[in-house]
Amino acid sequence: MQPETVLASRRIYDGRVVSLRVDDVRTSRSLRTMREIVEHHGAVALVAVDDEDRVLFVKQYRHAVGRVTTEIPAGTLEPGEDPLASAARELAEETGYSAAQFERIGGIYPSPGYCTEHIHLYLARGLTRGVAHPEDDEHIVVESVAWAEAIRRVRAGEIDDAKSVCALLLADAARRREL
Numbered sequence: 134m135q136p137e138t139v140l141a142s143r144r145i146y147d148g149r150v151v152s153l154r155v156d157d158v159r160t161s162r163s164l165r166t167m168r169e170i171v172e173h174h175g176a177v178a179l180v181a182v183d184d185e186d187r188v189l190f191v192k193q194y195r196h197a198v199g200r201v202t203t204e205i206p207a208g209t210l211e212p213g214e215d216p217l218a219s220a221a222r223e224l225a226e227e228t229g230y231s232a233a234q235f236e237r238i239g240g241i242y243p244s245p246g247y248c249t250e251h252i253h254l255y256l257a258r259g260l261t262r263g264v265a266h267p268e269d270d271e272h273i274v275v276e277s278v279a280w281a282e283a284i285r286r287v288r289a290g291e292i293d294d295a296k297s298v299c300a301l302l303l304a305d306a307a308r309r310r311e312l
Contacts, residue, residue, distance in 0.1 A: 151173050179205060190204065205296070217255070238255060240252060255300075
């Protein structure tokens, strides 16, 4: 399969989290069309598991979907930031915990049809409790859930945040390989 050829590109919006550009392209079948692209710096998300085999979740209101969601700790990469350093920073900011071990369990493009965002996924263990310091515009409630209950919630559709579903299932597969 051949890549599309960009004939022209124009920036529509530059924001704090995302930018939007529109590309005029020629497809591999010589069709001329337009692609709307949301540019994003990328992100990290982590399944943080304590010594009692409990998973840390963050609950917060998400304006885009109009409700409180249950998610694993996550956040946007700062420009040029190392994903592992970002994972440690986000865990501390959102939950107050630090981790002794981080294991990369994969990465995902949540919406590659229109967005450049790539999320690096980690499993964090050896947790030590500290004090959370979320950003000023975040109101986060931390919830600790038994591993089996976390996986049950994913399978039941009670956790429907894509990065959380993917990371929990990848972490579950990694744990099963260890047994």
